[in-house]
Amino acid sequence: MEQVSMEMKKGPWSPDEDSKLIHSISLFGQGRWNSLAHVVGLKRSGKSCRLRWLNYLQPNLRRGKITPQEQLLILLLHFRFGNRWSKIAENLPGRSDNDVKNYWRTKVQKHAKELHCEINSQQFRHFLLYQWMPSLLAQQIPTSSSSELIVTENYSPNNINTCPNVNVISSSMDSFVTEDDSNIWNNLSSFEDGINISHDFSTPSDMTLYNYSSHDEDDQYYCHNYWASAEMLSLDEMDLWL
């Protein structure tokens, strides 16, 4: 049973408490959180220590705004994992499950509320797939002279090459890939083999092909695809996040 005592301190951590916890972890490593707190005289529960370390003190944590590429990953991964924030956070280097959870609550749920629809409704999934995610994807463009995002609706196995109802959204972004972002970009660029994404051919009516292409100053051509449906975004055959 987690130790509950009147002596346990709650609320915001002081710099002194932080340094005590860091010192303790440097000596004994993570785990046995109650003991860690005790040996350096921290009047905090093990639970509180663990949370402070994972969400704030860990040296590899990223601070600041969730970038568009991180937002896109969160949306994609939420289709697959649902509210399993820690699972989603595993794929966002330097972000904690709390960061992901906070983003979802403050941004995504807010959008759903503004649209007067349930977060898990078909209507909101369509909004994510056809508006929000394409707009985020359009910001994922590496240094390039031109680029375009093509959204093809009403996909079926028979019209894969006919591309009806093509909308072209032009966009450009001069400085996308930074040192810190490169890892995330590597994840996104794996969509170039987007045909690997499995899907249910028996119900293809709302399947969508997201095709993102660009070329740089040297005329090197980039093409990234992924398939998605409003019902699900199944990435089962991708080993990217497994």
Place this chain on the structure above:
DNA sequence: AACTACCTCAACCGCGATAGC
């Protein structure tokens, strides 16, 4: 400048899973 509304995010809680005795 003062007030209010909104936003962000750190921190808490409850609960289930797991490990160890």
Place this chain on the structure above:
DNA sequence: AGCTATCGCGGTTGAGGTAGT
């Protein structure tokens, strides 16, 4: 097998900051 301690997760809260009026 049953009990206790610990861990980890998801849901929620609220303090502090910021933007708008």
